[in-house]
Amino acid sequence: MSPRPGSRRAVTVADIARAAKVSKATAARALGDYGQVSDAVRSRVLAAAEELNYRPNALARSMNTGRSNTIGVVVGDIENPFFAHAMRGISDVANREGYDVILTNSDEDVEAEQAAVDVLLDKQVDALIVAPASSARVGHLAAVGAAGRPLVLLDRRADGRPYDSVTVDNRAAAARATAELLAEGHRRIAFISTHDHPAGVYTPGDTITMSSVADRVAGVMEALTDAGIPSPEQNIRLDARRRGVEAVARDLLEGDDPVTAVIASDSLIAMTVFQTIRTLGLSIPGDVSLISFDNPEWTGITTPPLTVVEQPIYELGAAAARLALQRIHGERVDDAAVVFDADLLRRASVGPAPRAGAPVAALSETEGRNTP
């Protein structure tokens, strides 16, 4: 006569204690593998547990120990391959140490992020890993420390706060990508990001609220300025989310003074730019050179394959989890601000800048089409 689903009562320590004819404390000690228990009693208890199909209640255990063996993670969007890969890195390291991971998406919205952080804290996660939607609006993150739990920032820093973080040297990476284009003679180089910049257009001196994007813009600006390009900011576009990547790309490609090279801040943007270039009848890299951040496999099989800035994304997540675990265990932390390098992977989407005044459109007639 099995109990109805939902009404079934779980087997508890008390049941095992009764079956093994010992006290609850002793049964619990054998079951939980702590304290002192004689071998004879232990095996009696474990036999009873086996017999009754005992399973510990992790919640009850956490209530006492104050440790939930769970790490909370807040990312922008798990559908984004960047976060999916980072998440795998986090999970692998966490699981290996006996921790589970609660995943939440913020959709890069600060309010949603705050709500997620609060709920995760309420659920007593032992640590929190978050990719903050804004490096400027980070006040709500103080709740993590106030609750006495470690916080590790993923991919983005928090302005003026010394939280642990694992990031990529985006400034250097962006500068390197820009230098690569400058070396090929490009002068009109665009950078496109979908990070929402309130001001619409970017003006030097502006604060860009997502540190990763801010760093990339700084790197591009730096390289451009060093090369003596006038008004280096004019082709930096941070309005691609609002206006749509295609519209922005068309602007840049079709204006009076069209760019000859584009740096895409992620591979989704690169994909749209790639298509837009095609649609306009232009060729890569004949008319336009293209570099993308991130290296999903497809970038290797397009025609031409894309030159990319490859970030060690899995490692980023793994390092964040490692840091969190160290903090949880109260270990000494050598480097509370881990910074990874990103490599420039040269493939075939970068070429010499087309000569000014060359009949670009004509050239592209034969080269720039899909051939289905």
Next chain:
Amino acid sequence: MSPRPGSRRAVTVADIARAAKVSKATAARALGDYGQVSDAVRSRVLAAAEELNYRPNALARSMNTGRSNTIGVVVGDIENPFFAHAMRGISDVANREGYDVILTNSDEDVEAEQAAVDVLLDKQVDALIVAPASSARVGHLAAVGAAGRPLVLLDRRADGRPYDSVTVDNRAAAARATAELLAEGHRRIAFISTHDHPAGVYTPGDTITMSSVADRVAGVMEALTDAGIPSPEQNIRLDARRRGVEAVARDLLEGDDPVTAVIASDSLIAMTVFQTIRTLGLSIPGDVSLISFDNPEWTGITTPPLTVVEQPIYELGAAAARLALQRIHGERVDDAAVVFDADLLRRASVGPAPRAGAPVAALSETEGRNTP
């Protein structure tokens, strides 16, 4: 004098009760928003909570209510875009209803899956959504029901068990893809999957342990058989994980009787096949037609763009979460075995079968190369 991190004691119901000069029960009622509380008392309690920065302990709450507001999810690998998208569907629906999601990767290993299920059950998740690594080895899933909690299978069924499930009609989809190729005159059509089939080669009558793959093979076999193709099983390859997709693709493409069309069981396989075809100097679809399961954005920008079987992956996850929630709430469930259709998206990677004996290699010299 703030307490040291780690040693800080959280503010509890008892603290609030003391501050508001009411009993713990009353404070808890106001805080937890249940039972009866007078407006006057409620506002006094809430003011005290605000003042002391009270946050409920969700674990303690769960201990009493028996509900953790958490759903456990076990997928093969969150790095796989299929699961990343499904996960987003699950999260969105769950979060909207106030549930969090614990994510675990099984790496398609039954042992790891079982361990994950047990841990999630111990953590008192209110329901479990799992993509079982094997449709045959599912005994461990009985633990979910034994614990009185709902189980929903994602993407794959469990042989002979009536668990709730959300799947795609893979058989029909595979048959449709095959028919598309047959209609173009193809006779030697390959199907490649990385699902590990112990037997190595596929022989009609074999049991394929992952139901999604089994259904696809059945669909291909059915279409091929209906078309009167002899030995339709000869180009069905289930050894791609062990041997490597490229090696398998080369076999199929370079043998005495090379195939003229390939159906890839996922987009990662398609990517390698795509590259292999290129490497061999063959053209798509001139020499070889290619259809992939799944529709990641990159399949639209290759040259040529790929014809794909598009599965409603996000919806798959969302439906699984909806089902789980219905079961949690004890609602009536109309359809405990939700089956979605997958559409064939015609793009440009399918063309007429090349004439037998045509100088395939010569043709491809000029057509099949990357042009960087």
Next chain:
DNA sequence: CTGAAAGCGCTTACAG
């Protein structure tokens, strides 16, 4: 090594 008791932070009958 073992047990009786108290406690983790809540919720839930049960009185009043």
Next chain:
DNA sequence: CTGAAAGCGCTTACAG
């Protein structure tokens, strides 16, 4: 509507 008490399933001092 409010409160005192018991309880959720464990762990943790404290005795013995």
